[in-house]
Amino acid sequence: MSLSYQNLKTRFHKIMIDHGKDVFLRRRCSSCSQTGAYAKFPDDCEECGGVGYVQTLERYTMRKQIVGTQGSWPNTLHVFPTGVILGEGCYFFCEAEVLPKYGDLIYDQDSSTNEWTVYEVNKALERRYDSRVLFWNLACDIREGSAL
Numbered sequence: 001m002s003l004s005y006q007n008l009k010t011r012f013h014k015i016m017i018d019h020g021k022d023v024f025l026r027r028r029c030s031s032c033s034q035t036g037a038y039a040k041f042p043d044d045c046e047e048c049g050g051v052g053y054v055q056t057l058e059r060y061t062m063r064k065q066i067v068g069t070q071g072s073w074p075n076t077l078h079v080f081p082t083g084v085i086l087g088e089g090c091y092f093f094c095e096a097e098v099l100p101k102y103g104d105l106i107y108d109q110d111s112s113t114n115e116w117t118v119y120e121v122n123k124a125l126e127r128r129y130d131s132r133v134l135f136w137n138l139a140c141d142i143r144e145g146s147a148l
């Protein structure tokens, strides 16, 4: 098989179908996101009303990979406010069209316990081929205390 952007994209899509799981993505409010990672969101924000996240949950298929203990991300600034408990970190991989960004939340349901875990995207890394985004690699931390 020749190595082309489209071939790789098709292969990645197949990996998502075969090995991925359905999760929900809740995006950070784009109106508030300029105010810093853990800044207080303004109560008068017309987009989110001060919540800091949009109301809509978007469903995507992502590949989840546990990568061990918290704090293992290279070049990551570890600043955690009250309410964020250090837990196990993980990667999510998703397709180019998802367009995730730093600070977005991922709601992940455990298939055996049905319990939800909320992850916060700590780093959204583009993986490119031929100068186009092939997929995203999201370094995530468990976020405790987030409203579902």
Ligand SMILES: [Zn+2]
Pocket: 029, 030, 031, 032, 041, 045, 046, 047, 048, 049, 050, 051, 052, 053
């Ligand atoms: Zn807002």
